[in-house]
Amino acid sequence: MGKLNFDEARHLAARTGIGAEWETIQRFQNLTRQQAIEFLLNNRNMRTPPPPGMSPWPKMVSLRGNMRRRKMIKRISRVEGKSLQDWWVKHLTETPSPFLERMTLFWHNHFPSSIKKTTQPSMLYQQNLMLRKHAFGNFGQMLHNIAKDPAMLLYLDGYENIKEEPNENFARELLELFTIGIGHYSENDMREAARAFTGWSIDDRNGRFINNAADHDTGVKTFLGKRGNFKGDDIVNILLQHPRTAETIAEKMWKEFINISRPDARFTRQWAQTFRASNYDIATLLRAVLTSEPFWDRRNRGGLIKSPIELTIGTLRTLPYSLGRGRMDLAHNLSIMGQAVFEHPSVKGWEGGTDWISTQSILRRNSMMTNLARGNLNEKKNRGGIAQKMPDIPPQVLREWLLAIEPLQAMPTQPGKQRLARAFVLDPAYQVT
Template sequence: MPAFTPDRFKMMAAMLLCLMAGTVSAQQLDEADARFFLMRTGFAPDRDEVARYSHLSRRQAVEQVLAETRSTAATAVPGWIDEQPISSLNSKDKSDDEKKALREQEQRRAFELRGWWLREMLSTTTPLTERMTLFWHNHFTSSQQKVRSIQLMAHQNSLFRQQASGNFGTLLHAIGRDPAMLLYLDNSSNRKGAPNENFAREVMELFTLGEGHYEEQDVKEAARALTGWSVERDTGEFRIRPAAHDTGSKTVLGVSGNLDGDAMFDILLAQPACAEYLVAKLWREFISPTPDPREVRRIAGQLRDSHYDIKTALRELFLAPAFWEVNNRATLVKSPVELVVGTLRQFRFSYDDPLPFTFAIGQLGQNLFNPPNVKGWPGGDAWINSTTLLAREAVLERLFRATERPAARAQVMMQDGAKLPGQQALGREGKIQFANAVTRIGFDAHAWLAEFGSDDALVPDLRQRLAIQRAVLAREPSAPTNAALHGSAYLRSLVMDPVYQLK
């Protein structure tokens, strides 16, 4: 009999873990599992989406959702996206009136772009694609308020979607050449002899390594490597300006040479801390607020071995036992985008124009293309406090007022929307468009409840109430529900329960 050595013990333990993982991934999804999986990897699913995933094994479900991701939007982009970006890049010679007109045009287009992205989220057949596009938007943060070119922000959004589940290394290198990012973090003015450290600092602290994995001197040297990486003012295109680039020797994280931006990014990607930082952030996005250090190291190792293939990390995260752990369910707070988009998708709201939803999401603190600072939206529990919870409930209440007079509903939403900065840029026609769009938002409670054998005007029986509750809430409601409520009133009571804010 072979000696029982420590190495043999490790080998046997690894084999046991593999067998356990195989057993876990083969487990079949019931409706509750499918709904949970689709909620975590996308937006709140409707019954058709749940039916497609019910009775698949966990591995089959994961492979299916990963296989369906795409790299381009299905919704046609606004026609002005490929116009020359002039609002902030080359408007110095414009008159004050011309500059004002350009600012108002930029605001109108910003509303249009947010509406376009929301329409893509609402109609997409691959919600994980849009979730990951949003994830990268909040990871590689930049803001239209500072960039001041909505075309450049639109191109950046396309980049995030292109690599949504592609390759992190490819995405990092592309971000180094992204005009919106270079403008946002001031690298367009980074030149030999007067290096600007903003981009170099954030690429280490927020994009790749996290605090504590680099020294101040590494930031200074990385900034030198990025000198000359700039933006052409006339066209908004990326340019390397040789005369502004520092060609001297630099040392970043112990690696020396005549480094440029690409060489510096490769040094960062080679650090074990880079993969671990990224996996921990994805863990907080999809599993729980507290990453498991051992699992993070394991998945990070596979991410590095795959040369930063994002699907490799997502597959391991979605198949991890912790992802399916009952105690990790209903522990993540829905972002404003997830709350509004998920509600509209799950309950099959009808609408003509997503413009009102852009205001609703902005009111809740997630103004797309305008994160609050370079760290992005903090997310998690930070989405919820006594004020924001009331605001969330108010938005949900307005959405479900399908039986109110349209004019009254429009007036209420217009009053609330007016609190948002920049609404004046909509102009008179835009405000009319907004009001008309609100009147066309509808919810067919009778049709939705009929899927559970219930009816809008009738009191659902116990079986129906439980089925509706399981479809709406991630766990038991925080307060007992009134069994005497008729269908739509019972449904609204569930949506207003604080548990509805969780996933």
């Protein structure tokens, strides 16, 4: 197979990055599909900016004594949570490994947590590092880690799960959302799983996972047709043996990389089989998805609606627009468009797809693009404008670069790259990829 043409390189860059960056497209044009995909999977720069100052768990525990101090916890978490959101948004804008960050965001949405519920930004930061570490790694290990993750133990009340009063929240979401899905387990399976996780909690001395043996239900459990004195890790292992777990992830990959339609089982089942055969190696699954027929099928171009992060940060990474000093709080604007990092609307995460588009949200999305693209469009007078920083390409190539499908509005008749780029960015076709 020969090297990627411009259209193919643009498609791969847009679907696996955060924006269709010109330099990435040019790099891919010198590679075959396989070479480009291997480059993506091996570009794993794990470095992140220094984290903002955050209160450690022991300090927050010391404030739980009375109502006044509990209100202080909420105030601290709100301020520190905003700093943490700004930290990740900045990294999303600047990361040299956008595919790695995109997959970290994917797992962040598969295993959602919330500043408001946990009130522990420092733990959410640690969770974020863990998800990034395993983003291309082993799903089984990540699933074991998330079950013991302090932020998740807080978010889904796992730290309250004791043998005298089993809390079923984590077990329910583990089955329904994280692995096999509704229709593949019974209510009794969920209750038995909750019993297996009893005693998993957080050490007040350091904020780390602790297994309190005195709070664990040591009785025999029956789960998905198996019977034994199961502990939490046993439940996770049984779920990893179930074919539906791999299929759940494969179906999410369809909606992440192919289109927003119902996943085609002919492909997702094949991806899932490959995933399970690799012992849940995520890079192997991604390789199967990115080399598949539907990924490269031109009929799927424009089949995904850009998330607020893809739309906003993707634009900043693609074009030389600038937020300007004091001009825009990017994390806040992502929040009002419906994608506040570390602040999912529910345990289901962001639904994505058509949920990104509503009467209210489309106005906010258009307003954001208008703000980013504003400026003096007279390139002769505005010699410091973005036109001087853009590649020297003809209008048709500019269109092919910025839009996955043909524009839906009439293009400007006056000449100028900056004017034309602005028209493309404000066109409804720019909302899809």
